[in-house]
Amino acid sequence: MDDLERLPVGIVGASGYGGVQLVRLLMDHPKLKLAYLGGDSSAGKSFSDLYPHFGNFVNQAIESVDVETIAERCKVVFLSLPNGLAWKMAPALIEKGCKVLDLSADYRFSNLDTYKTWYGGDRTDGETAVNAVYGLPELYRERIKEAQLVGCPGCYPTASLLAISPLLKQGLVLSETVIIDAKSGTSGGGRQAKTSMLLAEADNSLGAYGVARHRHTPEIEQICSDLAGHEVLVQFTPHLIPMVRGILSTVYATLRDPGLVREDLITIYTAFYRSSPWVKILPNGVYPQTKWAAGTNLCYIGVEVDPRTDRVIVMSAIDNLIKGQAGQALQCLNLMMGWEETLGLPQMGFYP
Structure with missing residues (x-):
């Protein structure tokens, strides 16, 4: 062109x-x-x-x-x-x-x-x-296509919402039991100098922050409530991991139907994201790693069920700077312009 x-x-x-x-x-x-x-x-x-x-x-x-x-x-x-x-x-x-x-x-x-x-x-x-339209294409694709103004999601909400959305949309879990345990690389804190992001502070260490008061909590709850059709409160705890890029979000919730097994949920997730080229549902027993998504606009999701506790565990991995930020914004623009959702976005990760 x-x-x-x-x-x-x-x-x-x-x-x-x-x-x-x-x-x-x-x-x-x-x-x-x-x-x-x-x-x-x-x-x-x-x-x-x-x-x-x-x-x-x-x-x-x-x-x-x-x-x-x-x-x-x-x-x-x-x-x-x-x-x-x-x-x-x-x-x-x-x-x-x-x-x-x-x-x-x-x-x-x-x-x-x-x-x-x-x-x-x-x-x-x-x-x-x-x-304004919330810019998570996997949930609001048709609205984004007509939008003049898009509010692009945060990186933690992107990883967490993609993990939990099928369960809440189809009423498969008790919404009051949702717990989100998420971990982010240091680039999620931005480029401004911060003592907690110094190599000497962050390296060889792992810690939670913003416990019970992180600003992404109401953003996650807003979309969860929209999906479930009623008010949903979640327990969200973020952690800082000593790496540069990536988010791993692990979501726990109690199943309404304890008879559901892992294969059932993988089938449900695959169907839910069948028109979402950037979401990859992993096979039985395979769990995502942040390195797989590094440098790409992809989200990898793994699903497990614990029959002892009747809980589902969903793991979601993204690159916080691409699918969690710039790549998702460009994905939204592709939709706004009527172009292919994947146009100009990286699909092959950095590895190793």
């Missing part, structure tokens, strides 16, 4: 981990071109100065953020910003005709009161927020 025919895309927050993943994916996409890179602290710097390995591919400078400039150059804008900033820009961009994909938490909640309870601050964009 000629460069003039490609869809012009902008990234605001281009210097963070989400932004740099988006740049890499956009450079490989056959129907998109990078028209704008925006940032605050990095404005005026060449992108290849920040990331020298892009030197032969990206010659653009990062510019100060200006809505008029963005809308003039771009048809699509990815907002890869800290929470609380995207909502100040999205309404103006949409009014100017741009499609917007927000990678922060600003547009993940149908109820802004929930957002304000967990993230704080005031919001004046209620009319815009009510039209």
Whole structure:
């Protein structure tokens, strides 16, 4: 495709981990071109100065953020910003005709009161927020196709929801028994310097954080409640693992029908995700590893049943920066544009 025919895309927050993943994916996409890179602290710097390995591919400078400039150059804008900033820009961009994909938490909640309870601050964009679509294609594919504004899920919710969705949608488990134990690599904490992410702090160690109060909890509960048709509360505990990329989410729940066996559930999961090219249901007795998904937009799911406790155990592995962030956003854009869901997205992982 000629460069003039490609869809012009902008990234605001281009210097963070989400932004740099988006740049890499956009450079490989056959129907998109990078028209704008925006940032605050990095404005005026060449992108290849920040990331020298892009030197032969990206010659653009990062510019100060200006809505008029963005809308003039771009048809699509990815907002890869800290929470609380995207909502100040999205309404103006949409009014100017741009499609917007927000990678922060600003547009993940149908109820802004929930957002304000967990993230704080005031919001004046209620009319815009009510039209946002939650960007998990495996659940909301048809709505995403018609969307102008998509709130892309967090990495923990993506892995956890893909693991639990078939069970809640079909009422196969007691929803009050859902427990999610999840572990993430250090890149999930972003690029800003944090003491807990230092090699000397994180290496050779494993620990929980945000216990009983992590901000992804209400996001997971919102979608679980939608699937189940009634309010669902979950117990969610995240952990930091001393690796760079990847999330492994292990979900436990009590089965309504203790007669269900592993083979039954694998059949149910395979049918549920039959139209989802990025979800791979593993065979009997095979459990996912994060390395399998590294560098890809894939989610690997393994299912087990413990007949002693009548519990189902579902394990889900993704790359937190791809399926959990930039890749999922691009998957949503493919749907919004009427393109193949897999277009321009990596399917082969880094291994070993």
